Amino acid sequence: MGFQFDISFFVYEIGIAIQYIPVVLLLSIVPLMVGLLLGTGIAIIRLFKVRALAQLFTIVVVFLRGVPLLLQLTILYLTVTLSFDSLAQTLDLNMTSKDISYTLIAVIGLSINATVYLSEVIRAALQSVNSGQYEAAYSIGMTSLQMLKRIVIPQALPVAIPLIGSNLIGLIKGSAIASLISVVEIINGTLFEANGNYKFLEAYLAAAIIYWALCILVERIVAFLETRVGVYGKGGVV
Amino acid sequence: MIVVKGLCKSFGKQEVLKGIDLTVEKGEVVVLLGPSGSGKTTFLRCLNFLERPDAGEITIGDTHVDCKSVTKNEILQIRRNTAMVFQLYNLFKNKTALENVMEGLVTPRKIPKIEAEEISRKILKKVGLGAKHDAYPSQLSGGQQQRVGIARALALNPEVILFDEPTSALDPELVGEVLAVMKKVAKEGLTMIVVTHEISFARDIASKVIFIDGGVIVEQGTAEEVLFHPKEERTRQFLKRILPASDYSI
Numbered sequence: 001m002g003f004q005f006d007i008s009f010f011v012y013e014i015g016i017a018i019q020y021i022p023v024v025l026l027l028s029i030v031p032l033m034v035g036l037l038l039g040t041g042i043a044i045i046r047l048f049k050v051r052a053l054a055q056l057f058t059i060v061v062v063f064l065r066g067v068p069l070l071l072q073l074t075i076l077y078l079t080v081t082l083s084f085d086s087l088a089q090t091l092d093l094n095m096t097s098k099d100i101s102y103t104l105i106a107v108i109g110l111s112i113n114a115t116v117y118l119s120e121v122i123r124a125a126l127q128s129v130n131s132g133q134y135e136a137a138y139s140i141g142m143t144s145l146q147m148l149k150r151i152v153i154p155q156a157l158p159v160a161i162p163l164i165g166s167n168l169i170g171l172i173k174g175s176a177i178a179s180l181i182s183v184v185e186i187i188n189g190t191l192f193e194a195n196g197n198y199k200f201l202e203a204y205l206a207a208a209i210i211y212w213a214l215c216i217l218v219e220r221i222v223a224f225l226e227t228r229v230g231v232y233g234k235g236g237v238v
Numbered sequence: 239m240i241v242v243k244g245l246c247k248s249f250g251k252q253e254v255l256k257g258i259d260l261t262v263e264k265g266e267v268v269v270l271l272g273p274s275g276s277g278k279t280t281f282l283r284c285l286n287f288l289e290r291p292d293a294g295e296i297t298i299g300d301t302h303v304d305c306k307s308v309t310k311n312e313i314l315q316i317r318r319n320t321a322m323v324f325q326l327y328n329l330f331k332n333k334t335a336l337e338n339v340m341e342g343l344v345t346p347r348k349i350p351k352i353e354a355e356e357i358s359r360k361i362l363k364k365v366g367l368g369a370k371h372d373a374y375p376s377q378l379s380g381g382q383q384q385r386v387g388i389a390r391a392l393a394l395n396p397e398v399i400l401f402d403e404p405t406s407a408l409d410p411e412l413v414g415e416v417l418a419v420m421k422k423v424a425k426e427g428l429t430m431i432v433v434t435h436e437i438s439f440a441r442d443i444a445s446k447v448i449f450i451d452g453g454v455i456v457e458q459g460t461a462e463e464v465l466f467h468p469k470e471e472r473t474r475q476f477l478k479r480i481l482p483a484s485d486y487s488i
């Protein structure tokens with residue numbers, strides 16, 4: 001018996017994969033939002049060299065950037081599950097590690113990862129704004145907050161948006177790693193269906209197509225946003 | 239009135255300003271001259287705390303500060319009493335000419351938008367850019383950008399406008415239009431401190447010329463005195479380098 005590609009099973013698996021898109025979005029959009037929020041805070045703290053905090057975050061960022069996402073997630077997963085039972089016991093909670101949502105652990109892990117990368121993205125975008133802009137803002141009597149809101153962020157956005165977009169694509173693809181800590185997302189969902197008939201190629205291909213479609217969609221949205229921000233006159237993005 | 243006493247500023251071990259004393263009366267136009275690296279820019283930047291002086295006292299209008307114990311609020315107060323025109327214009331790139339002029343009124347001073355726009359339109363007209371309200375900086379020539387820079391400063395109605403070599407980044411044919419605007423506002427009685435090597439401007443407009451070298455005031459007096467009858471050898475050496483021979487012999 002030679003190799004046979006089961007088209008109808010493949011189509012069926014695409015349908016299954018589509019059902020898990022919300023899980024992928026949860027695993028990527030929430031970390032993106034958390035990352036944007038915390039990352040902006042960290043970037044500003046590092047940029048304005050806030051004492052102690054700036055150094056602390058620099059060390060954390062450099063450390064986490066150097067560890068693969070796969071390891072970050074599994075280490076977080078193991079730490080939480082292994083320490084949870086004894087922690088629950090001492091706190092007299094009627095829970096065991098079985099009750100923790102693996103999805104939540106994955107969301108937290110991906111959020112940490114996104115925060116690290118986005119803090120660097122936002123720092124680079126803020127630094128791309130010429131120091132003369134900061135000085136002019138101060139010279140007309142703006143406070144630091146007014147300057148950020150009115151001058152710096154609007155100019156940093158055109159630089160940041162494509163980078164944020166590629167980070168989101170990274171998060172969508174990175175969410176696949178959550179399958180290794182038992183989160184049922186696109187990969188585990190489609191593989192589960194193939195367990196009985198061993199048609200794993202169809203399952204993996206269906207998953208791949210959906211990831212690809214999601215990433216294309218994000219790219220389109222980013223391209224659209226890029227045309228909407230930062231066209232200051234005919235010189236284009238300046 | 240502006241009074242500066244004993245202003246000092248170092249960068250690391252390098253002492254850039256070594257105790258500057260200066261009094262500028264209301265409506266005076268003071269021209270600062272000096273070789274490159276003598277501390278002219280640093281002095282202007284200290285006056286509005288873009289650079290934090292190490293020591294000295296600054297009085298601008300009703301705000302008096304001791305640089306050693308200056309508070310955030312006092313810095314904001316001083317900045318709102320001064321305006322600066324930069325060598326490289328530093329117009330807000332994300333704002334049109336009109337928005338650039340309005341920004342200092344609307345955001346820090348909370349003047350209603352309609353009123354701010356009216357003021358700003360008038361001032362843009364005064365600097366000859368009535369037709370360029372909606373242009374972004376990238377669509378303007380250097381001379382036009384600098385005139386917007388002057389308009390932005392004028393809109394704030396400050397005690398003093400600080401000019402840091404406002405024409406030195408311009409193509410020669412654009413210098414005239416900017417100097418003309420500066421002369422116009424000087425004649426309206428604005429207090430100005432101007433770093434420039436445009437001797438004609440100093441000769442025609444300055445009520446006082448100050449020569450700075452090595453972080454100290456070497457010589458000061460009227461334009462006539464300092465430019466054409468300098469007492470100090472260092473001033474003479476400097477003028478010989480920047481003045482065309484014919485000018486100097488007048």
Ligand SMILES: Nc1ncnc2c1ncn2[C@@H]1O[C@H](COP(=O)(O)OP(=O)(O)O)[C@@H](O)[C@H]1O
Nearest residue numbers: 249250254272273274275276277278279280281
């Ligand atoms: N931010 C800074 N950090 C270190 N050194 C500086 C800084 N700004 C100016 N300087 C130094 O201070 C001296 C005076 O500079 P500046 O005030 O720009 O002179 P000028 O405007 O008269 O040419 C120069 O030697 C310059 O290198």
Ligand SMILES: [Mg+2]
Nearest residue numbers: 278279280403
């Ligand atoms: Mg200078």
